[in-house]
Amino acid sequence: MSSDERSKHQEEASKRMDTAQYNICFNSSTERPFTGAYWNHKGNGHYDCAVCGERLFDSQVKFDSGTGWPSFWDAEGNIAKVVDKTLGMTRTEVKCGKCGCHLGHVFEDGPQPTGFRYCINSASLDFKERKQ
Structure with a gap:
């Protein structure tokens, strides 16, 4: 994604998101569990x-991973993975592959069949009910 596209997403989001949600999505902050x-x-x-x-x-x-964040054992969409060495450890950050929004992190301690635990901030998500 170009820097112009990212700036456009940030500008639009800043108009509809509160400060905490914006900081999670664009400054890689984390909501409390x-x-x-x-x-x-x-x-x-x-x-x-x-x-x-x-x-x-x-x-x-x-x-239910017991962590206090939404957890998924597989991703359906376009997820980008980035090495994150903040907080004195190495983790894998996950971002939306389309717009670069910070989602959370993925760990290799999840259930089968993938063994992954995508630990995601609620603030980075919108839920859409399945149409019957």
């Missing part, structure tokens, strides 16, 4: 990027 809208959400549908609307995760791969 057990506080986000989707950590214990049980809806049937899909989770999209809160910035650009890209479909990212299906509710059928969501699981």
Whole structure:
């Protein structure tokens, strides 16, 4: 994505997001565990990027990891993975592959069949109910 496209997403998002949500999506901040809208959400549908609307995760791969953040064992959409060496450790950050929105991190301690745990900020997501 070009810097112009990212600037456009940031400008548009700044008009509709509160400061905390904007900082999570564009400054790689993190919401406190057990506080986000989707950590214990049980809806049937899909989770999209809160910035650009890209479909990212299906509710059928969501699981309770006990961490206080929405967790998924597989990604459905365009996810970019980036090495993150902040906080004195090496982790894999996940971002929306379309707009670059910070989503959270992925770890290799999740359930089978993938073994992944995508640990995602609720603030980075919008939920869309599945149409019957």
